[in-house]
Amino acid sequence: MMMNLFSSFDPTSNFNFSLNWLSTLIGLSIIPPLFWLVPSRFNIFWNKIIMTLHKEFKILMGNYKSQGSTLIFISLFSIILFNNFLGLFPYIFTSTSHMTLTLSLALPLWVSFMIYGWLNNTIHMLAHLVPQGTPPILMPFMVCIETISNVIRPGTLAIRLSANMIAGHLLMTLLGNTGPMMTITLVNLLIIIQILLLTLESAVAIIQSYVFAILSTLYSSEVN
Template sequence: MMNNLFSIFDPSTNILNLQINWLSILLSFLFLPYIFWFTPNRHLIIWKFIMLKLHNEFKILLKNNYFKGSTFIFISLFSFIFFNNFLGLFPYIFTSTSHLSLSLSMSIPLWLSFMLYGWLNNHQHMFIHMIPQGTPTILMPFMVMIETISNIIRPSTLAVRLSANMIAGHLLMTLLSNMSSIISSNLIIILIFTQILLLTLESAVTIIQSYVIAILSTLYSNEVN
């Protein structure tokens, strides 16, 4: 039962041993360059408004470390995760962000680039960051260990947070949909209403998780400068 239940997150659809479900990632790119084949519309205007708001917020978070174009990587990260999360809500479209293989492949290179840049260019600041100001001398070795572990697990926490939230909502919706064959017809209306509420919640989760990952990545980049 559990094996069949979690198999919905397995990209097992294949042709000639090619995992076709992963092609859903490419669908997200179709939503990005609207300006090349669409005239300006309400959707494009709203998206530009969101991008401008994100740019201003990331600019504030980066503070003195902001330079022209530095927010582009975080806006791109938000857009990529958001569209993949959103596409996963449609039937028969593989939710790529529910797999650690994708989320780790995004978080680890990003974290490594921040760490390498920090230790190569601002190693004194990185050492200072290991010990918070006002820490007693006797606690300094423990604080260094704690801060080191905290830095090492950051990409894992980002990846697990994203994948777990995507899996949890989809798994709950799958469990409820499987109940439709065993409950009475009088309860079908309640089940459909519950599914609609869960779908609304998942729509909010897609935006929140994209925003959280982008904000945390911005904060991590600000710490190395």
């Protein structure tokens, strides 16, 4: 049962090429036409979201020398948001439920932050290993704890996103599989529950993309 249940997340392949991953690029085909068409309501709404994120990320980064850095995190938010929403449609592969994609996004960001921080702000990075006000006897333990918490950051970012995507999809799949065995009254109740779960998953899709982008911004602000 579990093998069949989780097999819905497996990518299929034709001619030794995994075609399901092409769904990741659908969002990239939606965004560019917005810049060439007459401004629509959707375009104005999307621009407001981008400007709001830009202002918030700029406050969090607090570094006015690196102008334009917020575009990296806005692009990260956009691609995760599009892929999360695409996964809610039937028969579309949910790429953000796989560690292959989420870790590919989190690990290069974290490695680049670490390389930049240790090469340019070595003293600042060393100071982060020992929080202010730590007793001298606890300093060796705090260095170990802070190092471990720093190393597992890309893993926690990747697992948080993929686990949240998998959890909602599995719950909807489990409830949907019980439909043929129910009476008409219970099926109507099941449909209402599925609609509520779909609304919840839409909120989770937005929240998780925002959390991923905001945590990446916070990690980048620590190395400056």
